[in-house]
């Protein structure tokens with residue numbers, strides 16, 4: 001029953017649901033889990049419309065789950081990267097979460113050529129990815145702090161037996 005209580009607690013706090021006892025790298029293989037983590041870091045209290053600022057008015061586009069529409073102003077579609085340095089990136093948020101995890105949680109600094117090989121992107125794209133991640137850290141410190149906390153929390157739970 002320990003597991004059920006744990007699951008309920010996690011659900012109440014609104015944190016991403018993940019299975020325990022799995023290495024974090026494996027957990028992060030799921031695009032959906034990464035997206036949940038990223039959205040939670042961006043909007044700890046639920047999506048906020050970047051156009052009108054409405055809270056609790058977001059509905060997820062069923063056809064494109066990373067996109068939200070606003071029921072208040074009805075004039076925009078947005079995602080967790082809107083208004084950040086990661087906006088207009090063609091890369092899925094899961095790549096950003098994995099890259100952040102490798103560099104900042106596992107403390108493995110990567111060079112642009114390593115990023116290029118690892119994610120199968122052009123060298124210039126890899127360079128820009130590293131730059132953008134740094135820009136996120138300096139310009140969105142609260143969000144990135146939450147991302148770090150969520151990933152460290154995952155690592156703690158994954159390591160527990």
Ligand SMILES: [Zn+2]
Pocket residue numbers: 049050051052053054070071072073074075076
């Ligand atoms: Zn709105």
